[in-house]
Amino acid sequence: MYATPIPMSSQSLTVIKGLSIMLISAALGITLWNLVAPAQLPSALHSTLRFAYGALVAHAIEGLVAAVYAPSRQEPPIRYGFYTFFTGFPSLVELFSRQERPQ
16 A cells, blocks of 8 residues: 655656745745844744744755765766755755766
């Protein structure tokens, strides 16, 4: 009783990556706002801030994983790590779907 993976089209992955870039940028923005002026942050955004912290940590871990494995796929590690930080899991799927090339 395992769930079968849903094949995703290239177009849906592009939409997911675009949304991820916007949302992680918003998470960075609200985090910076809280660091610069914590007293001015509306109280309604405190739960959003916790969610933003979690998203930033998750994306940072994904970016680190991508940076470690990128050289084995002939990708520049720093650039691919930042790309994965902003786009999230779909870019890890892209990275690991490529064949490993000997160096």
